[in-house]
Amino acid sequence: MAVRAVVVWPDDRLRQASVPIVAIDESVRALYQDLVDSMYAENGLGIAALQIGDPRRMFIVEPKLAGREPTDPPVAFINPEVVWTSTEQQDSEEGCLSFPEIYIKVKRPLRARVRAMGLDGEIFEIEGEGLMARCLLHENDHLTGKLLVDFVGPLKRQMIKKKLMKVKDAELDEAG
Ligand code: NI
Numbered sequence: 001m002a003v004r005a006v007v008v009w010p011d012d013r014l015r016q017a018s019v020p021i022v023a024i025d026e027s028v029r030a031l032y033q034d035l036v037d038s039m040y041a042e043n044g045l046g047i048a049a050l051q052i053g054d055p056r057r058m059f060i061v062e063p064k065l066a067g068r069e070p071t072d073p074p075v076a077f078i079n080p081e082v083v084w085t086s087t088e089q090q091d092s093e094e095g096c097l098s099f100p101e102i103y104i105k106v107k108r109p110l111r112a113r114v115r116a117m118g119l120d121g122e123i124f125e126i127e128g129e130g131l132m133a134r135c136l137l138h139e140n141d142h143l144t145g146k147l148l149v150d151f152v153g154p155l156k157r158q159m160i161k162k163k164l165m166k167v168k169d170a171e172l173d174e175a176g
Helices: 026-041 131-142 154-175
Strands: 046-048 058-061 075-085 089-094 104-109 111-117 123-129
Touching: 026 046, 026 058, 026 075, 046 131, 058 131, 075 123, 075 131, 089 131, 104 111, 104 131, 111 131, 123 131
Parallel strands: none
Antiparallel strands: 046 058, 058 075, 075 111, 089 104, 111 123
């Protein structure tokens, strides 16, 4: 379908709460394809619909990370819910396509279980550990407008803002 521009923070659109998908129709399948194309264009592990400017409750995860074959299509999570997280935590650096070249140390549960609907309309559950748990929780955060910068203090947030505004200015200059 199409690679769509990833919305970069501090764009306010990233703060919207995403709305549930009521039916798997042609527009949902088109959104999935745009997510796939946009994620692969940016070498991401996952991406939420909100990040390409569409506030519907869906994200996708790269197949290998999700435990599938590398040649399988990315896994679609429609109307996902986190149903369980472990008390055991992990602390690791995390990136986000909406924060290019920014990495932030985030403490998260080591394991997480998510229930969602697939593109076939079937409900499934998936449990992830380590990076997969991190990815599931990170993408799920996007659906409520929660972002990486919510894990840092105001000073660091300001620094990140300056850095990303500079990137944006440089891109505008390039575009003429
Ligand atoms: Ni993200």
